[in-house]
Amino acid sequence: MLDDLKTVAAVLKFFGFTGWEPRNDYVYRFNVQKIAYLCKVMGIRLNSYDFSIYLHGPYSQALATDYNACAAIVNVDPRDQSNDHAFSGGEREALRHMKDVVFSNPLMQAHPAEFLEALSTVVFFIINEDDYSHDSLVGKVKEIKPHLSARILSIAVNVAKELLISIKPPSAALVDELSAWERMGDGLDKDTQ
Amino acid sequence: MVIFKFVKSSIILSMGTVLDDAIRSTIDTARLLNKRSFTIDRCVILVLLYCCSDGMQYRELKSMLAISDGKLIADLTALVQAGLVRKRTELWDNKSLDVYTLDEYGIAEVELCKKFFDAYQKTQGACM
Numbered sequence: 001m002l003d004d005l006k007t008v009a010a011v012l013k014f015f016g017f018t019g020w021e022p023r024n025d026y027v028y029r030f031n032v033q034k035i036a037y038l039c040k041v042m043g044i045r046l047n048s049y050d051f052s053i054y055l056h057g058p059y060s061q062a063l064a065t066d067y068n069a070c071a072a073i074v075n076v077d078p079r080d081q082s083n084d085h086a087f088s089g090g091e092r093e094a095l096r097h098m099k100d101v102v103f104s105n106p107l108m109q110a111h112p113a114e115f116l117e118a119l120s121t122v123v124f125f126i127i128n129e130d131d132y133s134h135d136s137l138v139g140k141v142k143e144i145k146p147h148l149s150a151r152i153l154s155i156a157v158n159v160a161k162e163l164l165i166s167i168k169p170p171s172a173a174l175v176d177e178l179s180a181w182e183r184m185g186d187g188l189d190k191d192t193q
Numbered sequence: 194m195v196i197f198k199f200v201k202s203s204i205i206l207s208m209g210t211v212l213d214d215a216i217r218s219t220i221d222t223a224r225l226l227n228k229r230s231f232t233i234d235r236c237v238i239l240v241l242l243y244c245c246s247d248g249m250q251y252r253e254l255k256s257m258l259a260i261s262d263g264k265l266i267a268d269l270t271a272l273v274q275a276g277l278v279r280k281r282t283e284l285w286d287n288k289s290l291d292v293y294t295l296d297e298y299g300i301a302e303v304e305l306c307k308k309f310f311d312a313y314q315k316t317q318g319a320c321m
Binding site for chain 1: 241244245247248253256292
């Protein structure tokens with residue numbers, strides 16, 4: 001279990017997400033939970049952490065137990081630049097993709113907690129229910145997290161699709177829908193020529 | 194025949210003892226429960242906070258319990274005043290946010306509630 005907690009700490013260092021202070025302990029840990037979930041979905045080995053959606057989700061009680069027992073591991077000091085964790089090639093690639101898609105998003109500066117909450121919840125529904133419909137995803141998340149704004153949710157849905165495209169190819173129904181739109185686009189191109 | 198009667202009365206006696214123990218335990222545990230925590234909404238709040246050791250935001254509790262602000266605030270205030278729940282304010286994306294966590298006394302209270310329901314369940318098993 002502690003190996004997985006060390007992996008989480010290494011991931012936080014990789015993303016430069018190291019702003020723990022005693023006064024923001026709750027929010028920091030909340031964000032750690034969401035980042036750990038996204039990492040697990042993207043293929044980082046965090047086998048001992050199972051995440052559930054209903055309570056505070058995506059949330060892993062095992063991860064909470066671990067960081068409560070060994071807070072010093074995840075409360076990363078921003079001055080600590082060392083990162084000797086051995087990520088595999090695939091893991092490093094997944095982390096770079098996450099950095100480009102998630103951590104470079106302006107919402108990560110302005111509203112990191114709400115953005116991570118919205119994004120991880122959307123990802124949970126895409127992964128578990130194979131649901132790619134924008135309206136349906138927004139509706140499902142809004143139902144369990146009514147406090148999330150429509151703007152943040154809408155951006156989160158788009159970011160989630162971009163994030164997952166490398167690991168979860170779209171369903172046959174979505175491919176058909178995209179092809180239909182493409183064909184319509186071809187028709188429009190010919191009409192306008 | 195004598196042996197049969199002896200076995201039957203032993204079974205009745207042993208079932209009676211199990212039931213007696215379970216009922217006694219249910220009553221004893223119920224007496225120990227904090228009356229301020231033992232309403233259904235307050236019990237649910239305590240259980241939710243028990244399951245989520247990091248604590249929960251006011252708005253999360255509100256959306257899960259689906260009760261009015263007035264009722265939720267009254268329940269949370271009572272639990273805070275009883276020393277079962279701790280409230281703190283954190284900065285959340287530059288906004289203030291109320292977070293509730295279970296105090297040590299609150300954890301003990303949830304475990305006592307669990308004991309009560311275990312005893313109650315045994316009573317049901319013994320009555321069947």
